Amino acid sequence: MVSVVITTKNRQQLLPRAIESVLSQTYPDLEVIVVDDGSDRPVTWTGSDPRVRILRNDKSVGLSAARNRGFAEAGGEYFCMLDDDDFYFPDKLEKQVAYLEANPGIDLVFSQVAVQDAEGNRRHYLADNHVHDARINLLAYNVIHPASVLFRRGVFEKIQFEPRIKKYEDTLFFNRVCINFATAYLPMDAAVWMQDGRPDQLTRVFYKRNFDNFKIVCEGLADTINADAELRKKYYGRLGFQAIRCGYLFEAARWFLRTL
DSSP, rough: OEEEEEESSSSSHHHHHHHHHTTTTTTOOOOEEEEEESSSSSSOOOOOOOOOEEEEESSSHHHHHEEEEEEETTOOOOOEEEEEEOOEOHHHHHHHHHHOOOOOOEEEEEEEEEEEEETOEEEESSSOOOOHHHHHHHHHOOOGGGGGEEHHHHHHHHHOOTTSSSSSSHHHHHHHHHHHHEEEEEEEEEEEEEEEOOOOOTOOOOOOHHHHHHHHHHHHHHHHHHHHHHHHHHHHHHHHHHHHHHHHHHHHHHHHHHOO
């Protein structure tokens, strides 16, 4: 069975499309776990499919902790995730399950997503010939979109999302997975990543939040970063520039020194 965790907060109008895209999969052995992370009004779903269940956090704990709760209560052999504004293509699970079944040495597979704007225009995120390994992913910060993955239960048993982090949670999680587990890229369309410019999307820029959270990323990947001069320059240099944007000049100098 595949367990699909959908996290949501105050976006009831978007949730049905995400749920239906999972229930419409050509691979039927699945469950949908919706984690309502403290919505002002508890989310509802009017369908009757017993494969769907809703968990509610009365108080918001953030995306990372909400995902962790969903996976902790999941019963599947394979796990994947979906944001409430994105949706799967119908054969996503069938093709990725088949890939992991045929490649028992691979623990996580990820694929392409179609990026869709407000006018409905789409472009591919990641090319068919994308080359993947742990260091390439680190150098790009992270190329793995959360809606594009399927991974074995054992991955989550060892690595969870960092609950302190409110941005760059995917950067830290997927790089830790790539460092510790065998991962592979399967060129196919897995999902639609909505980039339609709504004000509630989480990609808005807040300088202090970005600095505080990227610092957690650097702490979580410190052993790997510190052992590689190119990674030190890239990660600590970015942290230094983020500190300057916040006005933390002495903090910035400290991080720039680590790039040397």
